[in-house]
Amino acid sequence: MNATKKVKITFHTFIQRMWKKRSEDEIREVPFYLIESVLDYINKLNKKEKFHDLKGNKFCFLEALNKKSEENTTVYTGFFKSARNEFRPDLINKRTGIERKNPKEITEGDIEKTHFLVKIDKQKDEVYFFLERNFYGVTISNIADYFSDFTKKYCVTKKEKKNFSIIHLEIPRSNFFTELKALTRASLAEVHFDKKLLGSSALNFSNRTISLKQDLVLTAKASAKESIAEVGIDLWNKFSQQQDSSISKIRIRGRDRNNHEVLLDTTFACKTEYVTVDLSFDTGEVNTSQIYTGLKDIANTV
Numbered sequence: 001m002n003a004t005k006k007v008k009i010t011f012h013t014f015i016q017r018m019w020k021k022r023s024e025d026e027i028r029e030v031p032f033y034l035i036e037s038v039l040d041y042i043n044k045l046n047k048k049e050k051f052h053d054l055k056g057n058k059f060c061f062l063e064a065l066n067k068k069s070e071e072n073t074t075v076y077t078g079f080f081k082s083a084r085n086e087f088r089p090d091l092i093n094k095r096t097g098i099e100r101k102n103p104k105e106i107t108e109g110d111i112e113k114t115h116f117l118v119k120i121d122k123q124k125d126e127v128y129f130f131l132e133r134n135f136y137g138v139t140i141s142n143i144a145d146y147f148s149d150f151t152k153k154y155c156v157t158k159k160e161k162k163n164f165s166i167i168h169l170e171i172p173r174s175n176f177f178t179e180l181k182a183l184t185r186a187s188l189a190e191v192h193f194d195k196k197l198l199g200s201s202a203l204n205f206s207n208r209t210i211s212l213k214q215d216l217v218l219t220a221k222a223s224a225k226e227s228i229a230e231v232g233i234d235l236w237n238k239f240s241q242q243q244d245s246s247i248s249k250i251r252i253r254g255r256d257r258n259n260h261e262v263l264l265d266t267t268f269a270c271k272t273e274y275v276t277v278d279l280s281f282d283t284g285e286v287n288t289s290q291i292y293t294g295l296k297d298i299a300n301t302v
Helices: 035-043 140-157 176-182 195-199 207-211 229-241 288-299
Strands: 004-018 029-031 052-054 058-070 073-084 112-121 126-132 164-170 185-194 215-221 247-255 261-265 274-278
Touching: 004 140, 004 288, 035 058, 035 112, 035 140, 052 140, 058 140, 073 140, 073 288, 112 288, 126 140, 126 288, 140 164, 176 229, 176 261, 185 229, 229 247, 274 288
Parallel strands: 164 261
Antiparallel strands: 004 029, 004 126, 004 164, 004 274, 052 058, 058 073, 073 112, 112 126, 185 215, 185 247, 247 261
């Protein structure tokens, strides 16, 4: 019987934060839709061209990438390989206690795989990123740096200048209301309404709304250094207490106690975050196809 492992999957979203031309300009953010072109560009490079240096004598590269496109949605599955070189201590056998010289070269390192899934959903205006949490592999920050580096290289091939930063937001997996109250600052709130609201007796719009997307979005931004957490709490109470509410979801942007930028989304309040996979008897590595299946199952719920 194969050994198994419960793999934790973390939830993120990628955005482009446009650089200001003037200090008084408002910060503008859009989904990182360019990731599709960047991934296709990386996938055509040879292996050595994909290498990216990390801290601690580590490096990583995008090894495998699969793409599936449908109307309004594109999904990529793949994995990064990473390794630490310049480090080859002697080996010791746990069963016998025997030590021996490490046969690998000083420029070689043990390969760690970190699997991921990207869901580009233009219907929902979102670039979701689902990542295997591998302590020895690459982190979401490593991946954001990787994409930033190769986005710059991609722009050079198009004779364009990169004029934005790539930002990743964490999507917490526990109770929405608990996470909302724990924010040190809430800077932005989005309320998504069903477009049927426009045709209701309250607003009485005509059938011109037929060309609109399913959701209408009301956005509220906090003043500088202020928080709209209480507004978010009121919205959540309104959303959760009415069975026939016209509100379809609520999203709150802010910072947690560790000063990380996070995105709270009511649609993620109750999703599974672990995938159980087999481990290879020979290498101890997780089963790639099983992780892909688990990632796709999770992505299909958003």
